[in-house]
Amino acid sequence: MSRETYVTEALGGIYERVKAARVLMVGAGGIGCELLKNLVLTGFGEVHLVDLDTIDLSNLNRQFLFGHEHIKNSKALVARDTASKFNPDVQLIAYHANIKDPQFSVAWFKRFDLVFNALDNLDARRYVNRMCLTAEVPLIESGTTGFNGQVQVIVKGKTECYDCNPKEVPKSFPVCTIRTTPSQPIHCIVWAKSYLFSNLFGIDEDESPDLDNSVNADNASEMENLRRENSELKRIKDAFGTSEYTRLVFEKIFKVDIDRLLSMEDAWKHRKAPVPILYEELQQSANAEVKKAASKVASDDQPVWSLVENFVVFKDSVERLSARLLQLQENSAEGSSRPALSFDKDDDETLNFVVAAANLRSQVFGIERKSKFEIKQMAGNIIPAIATTNAVIAGVCVLQSFKILNNDLDHAKVVFLSRRPERIFSTESLQPPNPRCVVCSVARCGMEVDVSQFTLHDFVEQVLRTKLGYSEEISVVTDKLLYDVEFDDNVDKTFKELGIDDGTFVTIIDEEEPEGSTARVNLELLVYAKEGVDDVDVNYKLTKIPEIPRKPVPKPTEEANEVPVSNGNVAVSAGLKRKAEDDDLVEVNTMDTKKSKIETGDEHVVVVDDDEAIEID
Numbered sequence: 001m002s003r004e005t006y007v008t009e010a011l012g013g014i015y016e017r018v019k020a021a022r023v024l025m026v027g028a029g030g031i032g033c034e035l036l037k038n039l040v041l042t043g044f045g046e047v048h049l050v051d052l053d054t055i056d057l058s059n060l061n062r063q064f065l066f067g068h069e070h071i072k073n074s075k076a077l078v079a080r081d082t083a084s085k086f087n088p089d090v091q092l093i094a095y096h097a098n099i100k101d102p103q104f105s106v107a108w109f110k111r112f113d114l115v116f117n118a119l120d121n122l123d124a125r126r127y128v129n130r131m132c133l134t135a136e137v138p139l140i141e142s143g144t145t146g147f148n149g150q151v152q153v154i155v156k157g158k159t160e161c162y163d164c165n166p167k168e169v170p171k172s173f174p175v176c177t178i179r180t181t182p183s184q185p186i187h188c189i190v191w192a193k194s195y196l197f198s199n200l201f202g203i204d205e206d207e208s209p210d211l212d213n214s215v216n217a218d219n220a221s222e223m224e225n226l227r228r229e230n231s232e233l234k235r236i237k238d239a240f241g242t243s244e245y246t247r248l249v250f251e252k253i254f255k256v257d258i259d260r261l262l263s264m265e266d267a268w269k270h271r272k273a274p275v276p277i278l279y280e281e282l283q284q285s286a287n288a289e290v291k292k293a294a295s296k297v298a299s300d301d302q303p304v305w306s307l308v309e310n311f312v313v314f315k316d317s318v319e320r321l322s323a324r325l326l327q328l329q330e331n332s333a334e335g336s337s338r339p340a341l342s343f344d345k346d347d348d349e350t351l352n353f354v355v356a357a358a359n360l361r362s363q364v365f366g367i368e369r370k371s372k373f374e375i376k377q378m379a380g381n382i383i384p385a386i387a388t389t390n391a392v393i394a395g396v397c398v399l400q401s402f403k404i405l406n407n408d409l410d411h412a413k414v415v416f417l418s419r420r421p422e423r424i425f426s427t428e429s430l431q432p433p434n435p436r437c438v439v440c441s442v443a444r445c446g447m448e449v450d451v452s453q454f455t456l457h458d459f460v461e462q463v464l465r466t467k468l469g470y471s472e473e474i475s476v477v478t479d480k481l482l483y484d485v486e487f488d489d490n491v492d493k494t495f496k497e498l499g500i501d502d503g504t505f506v507t508i509i510d511e512e513e514p515e516g517s518t519a520r521v522n523l524e525l526l527v528y529a530k531e532g533v534d535d536v537d538v539n540y541k542l543t544k545i546p547e548i549p550r551k552p553v554p555k556p557t558e559e560a561n562e563v564p565v566s567n568g569n570v571a572v573s574a575g576l577k578r579k580a581e582d583d584d585l586v587e588v589n590t591m592d593t594k595k596s597k598i599e600t601g602d603e604h605v606v607v608v609d610d611d612e613a614i615e616i617d
């Protein structure tokens, strides 16, 4: 019996298409490993895989193509080596690279029949979405968060794209809640991580995305007080590196600042007032009670540490981090930027600091303390990744890919996986593109140009005004604003000087709304860099003259939901690690479907006949 016997029986006519398919998989992490195994065992002819990361110990509980011996090696290359043994007939091509690298051009994307996203961040997802729209290659987008998962089929012009619905941006906390009136453990954790850690060892608070520092009439005087507190803390930093430093910091944040808060009597009329904690008292208790070394306490991540244990770990971690920062400062070259440490949930010293400082602050405000394990999850914003969810979602990705290969888009679905007991899968029909989406409902064309000669002025005058008939009121955007009617500083610069090169997307936003009409949809222009363009009269060549229709007239409620302008090069989510907000899972109502019960031994299997989902009761 050959390797193909069962798969031929199972897939019938589709199998020939599967064998002939050339597909791309972006991301070889939790979903990616499962998906690659499926693609290879199903017999997809040629699979290219891209991942920029190396294997970490924490990946091994769910990324089963990797073993202990592979730690620190490339995910893409190891995944290829492991998976190729499952089916030597499949051609596997691996790239240890960022999918945003210029080598992965639109022309390169065009070579694929299908692209699978198995990514963990919004920025890369948006980028691949746009590349697939431009290259006109179907995309299967997937994501998981804990027990929930989602698969979406995206086909240019036929379905919604990844950006047709606005995505939630990561949450930030008002600075006054964090600095003055915390009421939940998360407030103390954000304070420890984004305010205290940053001020003592890293960048300043103002630069942290977790804190909303906007000043308004309600918070102006408190913001002024907080600024004063900041500068006092900075003064204490003069004692950095001395034996006094830790005590000074402790007394400042857990006594002096708290006394100041207490003096704002109105603030505590309706909430529990904070209670300062005293260094000397805790030190005495520590001498009497804590027999374990701080490192021993810190290694225990399951129990909630006592107040004195947190004190001991706080002191120890401040000393360790100070020593690390001093070392960096000594080694840093003259004139280079000030060295800084940054919080990383996997860097134990930074985590210990955040755990102890957050718990001490919780003590002050009468908030429940948390274990190191819990704080790691909250500070790293992590929802545990579950191998089974990834495996199920990877399976659904392949089932959906059969519909695309079979030109049967009508039966493709958006599939949601959740832990609801009555039904783990729910599906939605694919929706047509959102006509107001600034990513897919746009006009597109390519432009060949000599980027080291062609200036922004040439572009605006020759291409946009003369050739395409735009008015004065336009903006030209890449990952930044290059030009608009009030901003013409860049007009004499060449494309090259503006960072526009082969493969750059330039977005033209029409801002002129004629009486009784709307502006034109955005034009997305892909640059093909060429040395000297042949035509003598024009120094650019458009791949086609794009038709640029006008936007639909907005319904009154639609305005507020408009998707923000982004050409996808904008880094929306800086962290590459899994964030709760990154995987935009939408709760849908359970759909009514016909179910037929069949008996299989002693289990009830429910076959749901609107897709391939099978639930075991």
Ligand SMILES: Nc1ncnc2c1ncn2[C@@H]1O[C@H](COP(=O)(O)OP(=O)(O)OP(=O)(O)O)[C@@H](O)[C@H]1O
Pocket: 026, 027, 028, 029, 030, 031, 032, 050, 051, 052, 053, 058, 059, 075, 097, 098, 099, 100, 118, 119, 120, 121, 124, 385, 576, 577, 578
């Ligand atoms: N721009 C990108 N180009 C290529 N690969 C990317 C890019 N962005 C993310 N990835 C990869 O996508 C994969 C996503 O996998 P997953 O969600 O399991 O995350 P992880 O980094 O393996 O695990 P965790 O974040 O939970 O520690 C990762 O291997 C990551 O390296």
Ligand SMILES: [Zn+2]
Pocket: 160, 161, 162, 163, 164, 165, 433, 434, 437, 438, 439, 440, 441
């Ligand atoms: Zn769209």
